[in-house]
Amino acid sequence: MLKLHGFSVSNYYNMVKLALLEKGLPFEEVTFYGGQAPHALEVSPRGKVPVLETEHGFLSETSVILDYIEQTQGGKALLPSDAFGQAKVRELLKEIELYIELPARTCYGESFFGMAVEPLIKERARADLLAGFATLKRNGRFAPYVAGEQLTLADLMFCFSVDLAYAVGKKVLGIDFLADFPQAKALLQLMGENPHMARIVADKEASMPAFMEMIRSGKR
Ligand SMILES: N[C@@H](CCC(=O)N[C@@H](CS)C(=O)NCC(=O)O)C(=O)O
Secondary structure, X not given: OEEEEEOOXXXXXXXXXXXXXXXXXXXXXXXXXXXXXXXXXXXXXXXXXXXXXXXXXXXXXXXXXXXXXXXXXXXXXXXXXXXXXXXXXXXXXHHHXXXXXXXXXXXXXXXXXXXXXXXXXXXXXXXXXXXXXXHHHHHOOOOOEOOEOOOOHHHHHHHOOHHHHHHHHHHHXXXXXXXXXXXXXXXXXXXXXXXXXXXXHHHHHHHHHHHHHHHHHOOO
């Protein structure tokens, strides 16, 4: 059986978890916080979460894991059947990851964990996020899903990145990134109503105290 290593507070972990749930695949969850300790680096070469344990070994990097699951497992397809359509989904996923999730991440400390972020980093995040949201607005189809009528891998990256970037905008940068982006707001709401989301949110809330304690103590 596939094993998903990580923790329920992680947005990347939850992207893979939602894919597995959407596909109706059996999987086991293994708590793993990543980090630079030798035992963690044996599982995840960069110490990152999530990791998928397969019958062949461990796999890191969320977009790679999502593609692997898509190619090897049954259940509901989260990619269109044609090559161009698949490439468009991956293009949108990468744009959200690189130009929205990663710049927003530089401010997660201040937004969610009470740690001050340097003004220069915030300035950079503001510029990058404005460009990132403009890119998504230009390229996303929102019909109603990011790439069109079908729920795809791009929506997994979308719903677990845009919600956090929106919070960073509001809490840290004083910007409402969705003020003139009603299509994205509507999709966030739709994804929030996904039947599997209740479990993901409940698991996140349940694992938050242990995660905060882990951060506080500096332990992994
Ligand atoms: N590029 C990675 C990023 C994953 C990532 O940043 N995960 C965070 C948790 S949301 C993590 O592992 N943080 C622990 C660390 O960086 O030590 C992926 O796509 O999976």
